[in-house]
Amino acid sequence: MLKDITLGQYFPGDTVVHRLDPRTKIVLVLVYIVAMFIAESFASYALMLVVLALAISLSRIRLATVLKGVKPLIFVIAITAFLNIFYTSGRVLVEFWIFKITEEGIFNAIFMSLRIIMLIMGTFMLTYTTSPIMLTVGIEQLLGPLKVIKVPVHELAMMMSMALRLIPTLIEETDKIMSAQKARGADFDTGNLIQKAKALLPILVPLFISAFRRADELAVAMESRCYHGGEGRTRLNVLTMSGRDYISFASAAAVLAGVITLAHFGL
Amino acid sequence: MDIAIKTENLTYFYNVDETGDQDIPDVLDNVSLEIKKGTFVAILGHNGSGKSTLAKHMNALLLPKGGTVTAFGMDTKDESLLLEIRRRVGMVFQNPDNQIVSNVVEEDVAFAPENLGVASPEIRRRVDDALKTVGMYEFRNHAPHLLSGGQKQRVAIAGVLAMDPECIVFDEPTAMLDPSGRRDVMEIIHKLRYERGTTVVLITHHMEEAALADRVIVMSDGHVVMDGKPKEVFVRVEELDELGLTVPETTRLLFELKNAGVDLPLDALSIDECAKVLADKFG
Numbered sequence: 001m002l003k004d005i006t007l008g009q010y011f012p013g014d015t016v017v018h019r020l021d022p023r024t025k026i027v028l029v030l031v032y033i034v035a036m037f038i039a040e041s042f043a044s045y046a047l048m049l050v051v052l053a054l055a056i057s058l059s060r061i062r063l064a065t066v067l068k069g070v071k072p073l074i075f076v077i078a079i080t081a082f083l084n085i086f087y088t089s090g091r092v093l094v095e096f097w098i099f100k101i102t103e104e105g106i107f108n109a110i111f112m113s114l115r116i117i118m119l120i121m122g123t124f125m126l127t128y129t130t131s132p133i134m135l136t137v138g139i140e141q142l143l144g145p146l147k148v149i150k151v152p153v154h155e156l157a158m159m160m161s162m163a164l165r166l167i168p169t170l171i172e173e174t175d176k177i178m179s180a181q182k183a184r185g186a187d188f189d190t191g192n193l194i195q196k197a198k199a200l201l202p203i204l205v206p207l208f209i210s211a212f213r214r215a216d217e218l219a220v221a222m223e224s225r226c227y228h229g230g231e232g233r234t235r236l237n238v239l240t241m242s243g244r245d246y247i248s249f250a251s252a253a254a255v256l257a258g259v260i261t262l263a264h265f266g267l
Numbered sequence: 268m269d270i271a272i273k274t275e276n277l278t279y280f281y282n283v284d285e286t287g288d289q290d291i292p293d294v295l296d297n298v299s300l301e302i303k304k305g306t307f308v309a310i311l312g313h314n315g316s317g318k319s320t321l322a323k324h325m326n327a328l329l330l331p332k333g334g335t336v337t338a339f340g341m342d343t344k345d346e347s348l349l350l351e352i353r354r355r356v357g358m359v360f361q362n363p364d365n366q367i368v369s370n371v372v373e374e375d376v377a378f379a380p381e382n383l384g385v386a387s388p389e390i391r392r393r394v395d396d397a398l399k400t401v402g403m404y405e406f407r408n409h410a411p412h413l414l415s416g417g418q419k420q421r422v423a424i425a426g427v428l429a430m431d432p433e434c435i436v437f438d439e440p441t442a443m444l445d446p447s448g449r450r451d452v453m454e455i456i457h458k459l460r461y462e463r464g465t466t467v468v469l470i471t472h473h474m475e476e477a478a479l480a481d482r483v484i485v486m487s488d489g490h491v492v493m494d495g496k497p498k499e500v501f502v503r504v505e506e507l508d509e510l511g512l513t514v515p516e517t518t519r520l521l522f523e524l525k526n527a528g529v530d531l532p533l534d535a536l537s538i539d540e541c542a543k544v545l546a547d548k549f550g
């Protein structure tokens with residue numbers, strides 16, 4: 001069950017998408033997010049779907065894997081859809097008790113859910129195809145100018161990459177602890193919410209203890225490998241922009257312009 | 268100068284509870300040791316005897332509260348030498364999961380040289396070389412958390428090798444591994460020792476591993492209680508038993524036979540030697 005959580009996971013590969021400069025990918029995702037919020041019509045959603053489909057197919061990551069990332073957030077999506085269906089005013093289709101379902105509501109629900117799903121899938125494409133360290137390097141370099149105003153850019157980037165590094169390990173560990181507790185008769189699936197939460201306590205306590213111990217040991221291991229902050233650090237892989245990055249920027253600009261134009265004409 | 272690590276009257280205690288005024292016990296008490304360059308030294312001792320604490324003094328992860336520690340002639344208390352000490356004295360820990368910093372094998376191996384500001388092409392050369400040395404080159408683009416325990420530990424060793432250290436301290440590197448992973452790690456240690464002349468300090472609970480060393484140090488309650496060649500240490504079966512340590516199977520066999528009245532030398536450590544001694548006696 002926890003194995004389904006793909007947040008922060010990286011799927012190594014050697015495709016165009018994998019080889020794009022992490023800075024490019026971060027900027028592309030930001031543009032994608034902005035475009036998703038501007039998009040309001042069938043035409044613009046269709047355009048964005050094509051973009052997403054293109055990215056997924058170029059990265060050769062299985063669609064099922066990308067969809068899996070959405071799974072933990074189904075609840076949020078369902079609530080959004082629900083609120084949209086019942087709280088949008090417009091032409092009433094069905095009416096019962098205090099609820100009114102409007103045509104606009106249904107459209108809104110579909111669009112909003114689709115928007116969230118596409119936002120998640122799009123942003124996950126970044127972590128799926130970019131190793132945490134590359135992501136860190138990218139963010140660090142993009143935010144580099146902020147060092148001037150004393151923002152601890154390297155430290156923030158390092159913290160993020162460590163969190164991403166530990167997520168798969170901790171998920172594995174949670175699964176192990178849960179199996180161990182289940183073997184001793186623990187029951188996580190029945191009962192009301194409070195009972196379920198109580199059943200989780202015996203998992204969370206060992207998990208937290210182990211997470212702190214791990215973090216401690218990891219810090220010692222990093223120190224003994226000469227880690228001393230970002231000062232004077234070099235890189236195995238130096239970031240360089242190449243043709244494919246410029247092509248991506250141009251395409252992103254074109255898509256953004258397209259979405260804005262469509263929105264402008266109310267399409 | 269042929270000394271890699273030297274401790275003089277090393278004393279250390281952990282500040283457990285600042286408020287409690289009870290005596291904090293010394294975890295290390297006046298430990299004086301010299302580890303010669305290019306040797307393979309095994310450290311034995313029951314849990315809590317201070318082995319890891321001693322190890323952490325060798326690359327300045329801990330600083331002595333009494334006495335001094337020098338690594339290749341450098342005082343570990345000298346902060347300006349910190350990085351140089353850690354570069355020359357690498358350390359491999361028990362749990363590979365807690366020492367791998369990246370989600371890609373080669374990026375993990377590159378971590379130390381990156382910290383040291385090594386130029387990119389040289390980092391690439393070192394990473395490839397280190398991964399080949401531990402036999403993990405084909406896995407350079409893999410995600411470490413999907414590897415086996417033994418493979419992860421080999422990646423961790425490669426991460427240390429990439430610093431080009433002259434001495435490597437292994438703190439129970441095989442404790443969490445299956446027999447095949449253990450064999451791989453021991454083969455790498457052997458290779459480093461004999462092909463590269465790396466000084467090796469190995470903390471272990473496996474007597475068969477310690478038997479391969481040039482020298483065995485036994486610790487108990489923060490003291491060095493035995494120190495000598497494996498043959499010299501392991502013949503002291505009764506004392507080792509008292510310390511809660513086992514002896515290699517070969518020594519145990521010879522010891523039991525001796526107790527049963529068969530006069531045999533106890534220092535036939537390797538299986539071949541042991542077999543020969545038995546064959547000579549009974550054959």
Ligand SMILES: Nc1ncnc2c1ncn2[C@@H]1O[C@H](COP(=O)(O)OP(=O)(O)O)[C@@H](O)[C@H]1O
Nearest residue numbers: 281283294312313314315316317318319320321
């Ligand atoms: N971080 C720490 N804080 C407090 N006490 C510690 C710490 N680490 C180890 N100790 C204590 O120091 C003693 C020696 O520990 P250690 O050096 O880890 O022994 P070994 O590696 O031989 O098992 C033990 O009694 C242990 O409880």
Ligand SMILES: [Mg+2]
Nearest residue numbers: 318319320438
């Ligand atoms: Mg220990």
